[in-house]
Amino acid sequence: MGTFKIEGGYPLSGEITPQGAKNEALQILCAVLLTAEEVTINNIPDIVDVNKLISILEDLGVKIKNKEEGSYSFKADAINLDYLQSDQFKQDGRELRGSIMLVGPLLARFGKGYIPKPGGDKIGRRRLDTHFEGFIKLGGKFRYNKEEHFYGVEAKSLKGTYMLLDEASVTGTANIVMAAVMAEGTTTIYNAACEPYLQQLCKMLNRMGAKISGVGSNLLTIEGVAELGGTEHRMLPDMIEIGSWIGLAAMTRSELTIKDVSWGDLGQIPTVFRKLGIELEQKGDDIYIPEQPDGYKIQKYIDGSILTISDAPWPGLTPDLLSIILVMATQAKGEVLIHQKMFESRLFFVDKLIDMGAKIILCDPHRAVVIGQNFKSALNATTMTSPDIRAGISLLIAALSAKGTSTIHNIEQIDRGYQDIDTRLRAIGAKISRV
Numbered sequence: 001m002g003t004f005k006i007e008g009g010y011p012l013s014g015e016i017t018p019q020g021a022k023n024e025a026l027q028i029l030c031a032v033l034l035t036a037e038e039v040t041i042n043n044i045p046d047i048v049d050v051n052k053l054i055s056i057l058e059d060l061g062v063k064i065k066n067k068e069e070g071s072y073s074f075k076a077d078a079i080n081l082d083y084l085q086s087d088q089f090k091q092d093g094r095e096l097r098g099s100i101m102l103v104g105p106l107l108a109r110f111g112k113g114y115i116p117k118p119g120g121d122k123i124g125r126r127r128l129d130t131h132f133e134g135f136i137k138l139g140g141k142f143r144y145n146k147e148e149h150f151y152g153v154e155a156k157s158l159k160g161t162y163m164l165l166d167e168a169s170v171t172g173t174a175n176i177v178m179a180a181v182m183a184e185g186t187t188t189i190y191n192a193a194c195e196p197y198l199q200q201l202c203k204m205l206n207r208m209g210a211k212i213s214g215v216g217s218n219l220l221t222i223e224g225v226a227e228l229g230g231t232e233h234r235m236l237p238d239m240i241e242i243g244s245w246i247g248l249a250a251m252t253r254s255e256l257t258i259k260d261v262s263w264g265d266l267g268q269i270p271t272v273f274r275k276l277g278i279e280l281e282q283k284g285d286d287i288y289i290p291e292q293p294d295g296y297k298i299q300k301y302i303d304g305s306i307l308t309i310s311d312a313p314w315p316g317l318t319p320d321l322l323s324i325i326l327v328m329a330t331q332a333k334g335e336v337l338i339h340q341k342m343f344e345s346r347l348f349f350v351d352k353l354i355d356m357g358a359k360i361i362l363c364d365p366h367r368a369v370v371i372g373q374n375f376k377s378a379l380n381a382t383t384m385t386s387p388d389i390r391a392g393i394s395l396l397i398a399a400l401s402a403k404g405t406s407t408i409h410n411i412e413q414i415d416r417g418y419q420d421i422d423t424r425l426r427a428i429g430a431k432i433s434r435v
């Protein structure tokens with residue numbers, strides 16, 4: 001189990017460039033299975049989850065070339081489907097959430113796709129019904145081995161149809177889109193997730209020859225085509241990383257420039273941080289955050305009532321930023337209700353913040369009231385364990401703001417999604433070491 005030692009209480013300064021988006025990378029990498037031609041992908045983050053998925057693709061027989069840092073080419077012209085029944089796949093496939101999106105492309109191209117119960121953050125129930133209901137609608141036969149928790153879907157051919165998803169699942173929509181691109185006839189997906197990473201996937205598929213319209217809306221229409229060809233694609237910057245760096249700047253009262261953020265794809269994120277009192281300036285495609293010596297004041301609603309920050313499917317606020325926003329609120333001036341609607345077990349990490357001196361009332365598993373301290377008293381340094389990726393980064397931000405030396409164990413959770421985080425933080429003045 002890896003550990004970070006962090007000496008907190010110092011302001012940071014400088015520039016930080018966000019990595020390529022983790023959750024986009026997981027979709028895009030699965031899509032290389034849809035063609036026998038070469039697909040080149042740029043701005044791939046060098047993080048544990050993405051590298052695991054690349055290694056699964058390699059074991060499946062995809063020919064992979066590392067062209068330069070962050071750029072790889074993939075050629076899925078000789079796929080070894082036997083690997084899908086191997087113990088190795090049953091082990092590797094369960095190590096990340098994104099592996100579930102192998103099923104759609106495999107089903108589309110080879111008539112069968114399998115996956116062990118996928119992993120990812122332990123943040124509450126993470127059901128897969130939407131994915132498999134979609135495949136079944138397209139004509140797939142569902143297989144499930146209860147003992148091994150091994151899922152599968154098989155079909156001689158897929159037929160386009162209308163479907164209304166039971167929820168706007170991000171990975172579910174990506175999976176169904178990838179299954180439908182080569183189905184016979186037209187597939188219409190209503191209540192589709194439509195976040196920028198899905199838009200990126202659809203745009204890439206269209207460049208490969210797919211016929212997807214409605215991209216960016218919750219109604220996608222897909223005219224099936226016989227086959228797809230190669231393409232080149234570049235990943236967007238990771239919006240959750242961008243939000244993490246905004247939270248970091250606020251909590252450490254630092255002047256920070258976040259480079260090349262792709263403003264147009266950030267949706268609610270700048271607005272929400274501004275509601276929390278953070279000054280954000282758009283400079284070209286960068287976010288500039290000035291030092292805020294007087295802290296930041298949480299806004300109230302027009303009628304004077306307490307602000308609620310909650311998650312919702314895009315274009316609502318992503319749930320992945322709520323832990324970071326919660327930590328930031330502990331040093332704001334004012335109060336806020338954080339309402340994590342999607343996941344049941346994502347707020348329990350607040351116990352650690354309470355130990356550090358934060359004023360938080362956990363109302364129930366979904367809601368926490370944070371009473372900001374306006375930097376009147378610093379958080380206390382402590383020893384903690386990172387329970388999931390976003391709680392992990394939030395505790396790291398808390399530690400950089402706290403006075404004294406903190407220790408964070410289980411940093412593998414943070415490494416799942418943040419590339420070389422300690423090196424990049426040291427470059428802006430953080431006192432952090434990996435021990």
Ligand SMILES: CC(=O)N[C@H]1[C@@H](OP(=O)(O)OP(=O)(O)OC[C@H]2O[C@@H](n3ccc(=O)[nH]c3=O)[C@H](O)[C@@H]2O)O[C@H](CO)[C@@H](O)[C@@H]1O
Binds near residue numbers: 023172
């Ligand atoms: C690898 C990857 O891309 N992971 C992301 C993906 O996970 P993932 O695709 O697994 O998440 P889903 O979109 O399927 O749903 C997440 C949770 O929200 C609930 N839900 C979803 C839609 C809805 O309209 N109402 C609702 O309550 C689901 O029941 C589930 O518990 O999207 C999540 C939601 O943005 C993010 O937290 C994850 O980081």
Ligand SMILES: C=C(OP(=O)(O)O)C(=O)O
Binds near residue numbers: 022023049096098121
């Ligand atoms: C929940 C997350 O990831 P995953 O879906 O891979 O567990 C996340 O990125 O915050």
